[in-house]
Amino acid sequence: MTDQVIDVSELRRVYGGGFEAVRGISFAVGRGELFALLGTNGAGKTSTLEVLEGLAAPAAGRVRVLGRNPYTERAEVRPRIGVMLQEGGFPSELTVLETVRMWAGCTSGARPVGEALEIVGLGKRHGVRVKQLSGGEKRRLDLALALLGRPEVLFLDEPTTGLDAEGRRETWELVRALRDEGTTVLLTTHYLEEAEQLADRLAILHEGRIAAEGRVADVVAAQPSHVAFDLPEGYFLGDLPPLAELGVTGHEMTGRRVRLRTNELQRAATGLLLWARDADIALGGLDVRAASLEEAFLRIAREAGQGQGTEAGAGADMGTAKAEVAA
The missing domain is CATH 3.30.70.980 (YebC, transcriptional regulation domain)
Structure with missing residues (x-):
């Protein structure tokens, strides 16, 4: 890959008490590519994303986003990326318009507020207070803020949680359009259909390690x-x-x-x-x-658990995985 926008080598993330959430993973994402990180609960997806977003330093390994260290060079990296967290934590009394205006005031080169709201389908909800929004509308507001700065790299952490089927597919179309315009997207999701529909490549994490990586079609075909x-x-x-x-x-x-x-x-x-x-x-x-990403995901999670000699733990993970797939 000649133009690596995200480059991760032997990344490790350790929490207090010595718990190692990410155990030496490596992958790269090219410009204009959509890369999905999948895994059961506790696999290390969000822990990895937080390092890439510059919110935490790695315990070991090398991470580069747009050629820079996202943690030590955050001032240079942050204006060029967009981040959609699992929860935005907006002030509940502000209206949608006030929230986006406030965020735009802190964003270099922000696109017009009205444009950001129209992109995510909230143009007609600009006067509604945040506390009155549905869960799906709050996710759309999260996405609007992530897109304000016209990011070169977009991090999406569970972007369609709470959306109905129509809203989810509208978000897919938006993400596809951003990718087609050259935006690099790194996505985490529990919806396997979402990854199958959107991702150019993916990695499946299990207990902090990459259990499978490659093009979606290749990962599926291996099953x-x-x-x-x-x-x-x-x-x-x-x-x-x-x-x-x-x-x-x-x-x-x-x-x-x-x-x-x-x-x-x-x-x-x-x-x-x-x-x-x-x-x-x-x-x-x-x-x-034919083989599906869901079957590949479940089989890989099971085999990875057995390969690490944790049959009981793998069974628990499999139950979690099935629940996530059904979510």
Whole structure:
């Protein structure tokens, strides 16, 4: 990557008592790229973001944003970045317009206040007090403030929390437009569909380490696809064509329900359907599904936990991950 806007090398973040939240991670983000950081609760996403934003110093490692140290050279970096925190903490009695005007007064080269509000769809809510805004509207106000300075680099920490489906997709379109205009975006999100829709590349964190990194399509493709169906009465797993010939790499069976794993989805599905046709049987509940980011995320979290010898902890993380996916 010839134009690295964000460069992280062996970053470590340690809290009081010696808890190591980030354990030596490295990644880079190019100009005009959207990079997503994913992970279960406590994986180290926000701890990493705070270092990149210049809010905290790393315990070890090297971090550069726009070629500078965001903590020791904060005065040079801050005017060129936009930050959307998980919670803005606005004065509740101010109106939307007053809040943005106040922020604009502290922002170098701020865009017009009305323009910032129109971008995020709050133009008609300018006279409403902050305390009267919905949760989703407060997130839009957060985003308006992050965009005031026309940032070269935009940090988005859970940007669509509290938004309804329409608001979430409108925010996606806005973020895509910013990226297309050359803004570099680093995003954390619990919504895996959001990462799949927006990210050029991503990293999945688990217990402070990067468990997987790469283009979204490559991370997903590394996980198996699935074919699931109900075997008719009188038929057994052994009646199927040899699974190896179908390109099947593994299987599970619960009652009459069969689930096949494969890295060659077309081959497996075609062979199975031809067998069913020739046998003149119907496969109930047939479900042919390519690998998804959700499946990749859950599998990586589980395997990372097992690889570190923390099976019980991995089980807890998996429960957290599933809850986040469903959120």
